[in-house]
Amino acid sequence: MSSPFSHGQTRRPRVRPSLQPGAVGKLSRPLLLLLCAAYLLPGFIGRDPWRTDGLSFAVMWQMAQGLTSWVHPTLYGQAVSGGWLAHWLGAGSIQLLGSWLGPVLASRLPFMLALAASMSLTWYAAFHFARHDDAQPVRPAFGPPIAPNDYARAIADGVLLTLLATLGLLGRGHEASTQVVQLAAVSGILLGISLLPRKPWKSASLIATGLLCLALTAAGWFALLLSFTLGLVLWGSLRRANWALMLALAIGVLSALWAESQMGWMLRGKWPDLDTLANFFRIGLWFTWPAWPLAAWGLWRWRESLMAWHLRPAWALAALALLSALALGNNDKVFLLALPPLAILSGFALPVLRRAGLAAIDWFAVLFYSLLALVVWVMWLAMFIGWPAKPAANIARLAPGFQFSLDPVALAISLFATLAWGAVVVWRTGRHRHPLWKGMVLSASGVTLAWVLVGSLWMPVLNYASTYRNVGREVAHAVQSASALSMQVGSPCLQPVAIDLTTQALIGYWSRLDFSASRKAQCTYALGARAPLPASQWRLIWRGGRPGDRGGTLYLYQRLAPSRP
Template sequence: MSSPFSHGQTRRPAARPALQPGAVGKLPRPLLLLLCAAYILPGFLGRDPWRTDGLSFAVMWQMAQSATSWWHPVLYGHAISGGWLAHWLGAGSIQLLGGWLGPILASRVPFMLALAASMSLTWYAAFHFARVDDAQPVRPAFGPAIAPNDYARAIADGVLLTLLATLGLLGRGHEASTQVVQLAALSAVLLGVSLVPRRRWKAAGWIAAGLLGLALTAAGWFALLLALVLVAVLGKRLLTLQNGSVAIALGTGIIAGLWAESRLGWSLHGTWPGLTTLGNFFRIGLWFTWPAWPLAAWALWRWRESLLAWHLRTAWAVALLALLSALALGNNDKVFLLALPPLAILSGFALPVMRRAGLAAIDWFAVLFYSLLALVVWVMWLAMFVGWPPKPAANIARLAPGFQFSLDPLALIISLAATVAWGAVVLWRTGRHRHPLWKGMVLSASGVTLAWVLVGSLWMPVLNYASTYRLVGRELAHAVSSASALSMQPAKPCLRPVGLDLTSQALIGYWSGLDFSRSKNAVCPYALGTRAPLADSEWRLIWQGGRPGDRGATFYLYQRLAP
């Protein structure tokens, strides 16, 4: 198929774009770094460990205190399987920075860096994929040609903005747990594959590091499958002498995956999905990967004549592996998270061939949805501040009884600045000047960041009050201390858990400073649970309470009566 923008009689794939130089304007690096920092920090700062990452923190804390083994961590008699690398990073950070930042914030530093590393590695992977000749735009017949590096930077900027805009990254990406390290490891593998044509030793290093990272974070099965997929993707390239280092890296990943799974007893136990599972898969996937999935689907359609091209086949193969793995594991959103970097890379190649109406629809959705969400956050904050509007104020009082609002000037200033910046971005995007390739993702990425900043600054105090175990732990410690002083028992007696899950034990144990029994046969003077532990004649109730935001779960503390 000929084109007025091609030279002579050469043919090109239908999707290969013909662009003007103005379409590859650079996104200012200070603004991009500021956007990434505003996205990363709110989810990690200003809150206690919650149930989502409380168990991981407790394991890191125990390891940092040398209370359990680093290779075989045990928490209150329960073995913690997998996740070695994440626990090592958190425990090491607590030992190194805990005295300065405190154990909670210190444990999160490696995961903040891991999320930042995933963003950076995905950007560089997209840049190197876009540098190949098949991904470059057609040279115009008249006028200056677009520099390959400028085009690749524009694509990479769009990929990073798409990754920031995905809804699934918000919650799972801001937890001090293994999935954030897995995300960085997968991004490292993608970068390594993108470097194979030009920098083979660096490529081998990144691939090996990424596969080892996956194997050491309880995803050995995924590392094994990913290595096999990459063998198929690279194909004949692995048979050449120049790519021997890459073949060794993939072999290392396969061995590491097999070793990790042998240690865990083969943790991959997938099932054949039924109709309900398939329905939930599409329901979860549509919002979890928005807005990456429609752009990725459009890219596959427009580049359908080049699906086996170097810049496309790795991304869609890895994304397909992650999506099918999530489906086989019952729509596990932790595995869904691994599909985001490859989907974002695919989305980047949709931007130069995207129709104006499609980008406008995504922009309008972003403006309406995130502006409305920001308005809701501000209204709820106003209800906490002055008690108006009355209905939201009553809802807050019902969901977080006892919460005392206090004005934080710094949080208010940050929220106002973020809201003003959002308005400026909307005005810029709706202007009539020429926009670069990444223009379509600016509003979505900025809107997600705006909502995250507002929630993390204005709502975080009440959310943390309703979700933390700090008050429960302190009240429990006071009750045990008072009862022990009256009954002449040890200052730090053990607690017997009754119907209490391990995450609750971990968080209550950290905040109370008390230990739960390691054995079912242990004789403890106290029992804590959600029901009566034994006959009333042997125990007496001395305290009951719970988290303000979880009225359905009440904890009961019993003291054993003297024989």
């Protein structure tokens, strides 16, 4: 089947029959790397573990300390699922680099590398897909032809910028969790598929490795479904690569079956009702923006070539991820796996996107991210000098007790990012020819600007309101004081009372105290949202919680000594 850019005899969609050489101008590699670094670092550095990734960090830390098994990890006697690979990476990094970087930053280093790998793998996958004959533009009748590599680089740059611009990648992509490893695995599988026509055995190794990583990160069910999906959409199209593909898919199926049998089959899907469908569209629209409108437009314009090699794997993988998220009740962790294939589909929409569509995306990016940057600066000014008064009052209410201190480095980074945003806007609105990736520059730069400003100007107050550092240290101090008064010998334990495992994990790390539900009869202290029973045997010695968390007050009780006859 011919593509919109081929010379086949079948009817073509109405697209640009050729591209001018200026449309595939190269994006400066140093600038692209700087943009990726500015996107990558905020969120990973400069903050304590929060509730979103606190449980994973606690498991990694206890593994590194030898307090729990690496094969069947438990936390305070409770089994912890979530995939071995992510925990192994974090625990190994803590053991190797924890004494230099600290346990928190050391545990995040593998996930920073995984996010960077996902960016790189997605770029190379898009490059090799765009190098395929069906994806190349027609040769112009007059003028020099476009070099295939130059065109492929322009498409790959647009794909990477689209991936950076997606809103859903911001939060989920900057956590030390299994989702980041799964994202890199999906990107690696896409790269493997793109290499299948020319390098079948290298392709098979990438596909098998990606499926194995999915199986080892509690997504064996997805690896199993993906193996069957790839077998359906790819089998028989490349006779020379059939044996390599068969081997890769077999490894994926076997590893997925083994992992799921060990973890108890993590997939618990159900038929969606109307509310679930409505939430699916509501969550999906913002989570995958701006990739989904571009991907939809690209599929429509390439509708006569949907089975072409550069489109078929991407839309099949994206459809599988979106349907899986729907079946699991709109799980945004699974939505994340749809972003690399959607970004690749978006890249092939850029050559066939009309000027009005690009202008709409650009205007939205300029207005939305400029306004967002203004809000961040105004809130920072309110923290700094107390003006405007209303934002300052809101900050004082949400983070009571927060003491602002000026960080010159963070301020310099924020000023540089804001000035760079202004320079990008001026360049984009200039009256000169722009390459294919021009439509994604403002969106990717705007997301990065907002992320840098929040990660530098707002991070101190966000970390103050979200960390359990002060809570854990206050609990430890109260226990030490009470133990000294009662002349208690030995390491005390805490009996958890109506608090979840994540809260126990974070307080346990910062306090260095052990929660033990199995030994609650011997625990001298109890910490929770209410008094332990029977209440007559306990006395309150401390109360507190995170600043601004009004509904999360915690109470520390000490067991009363039995009265002597």
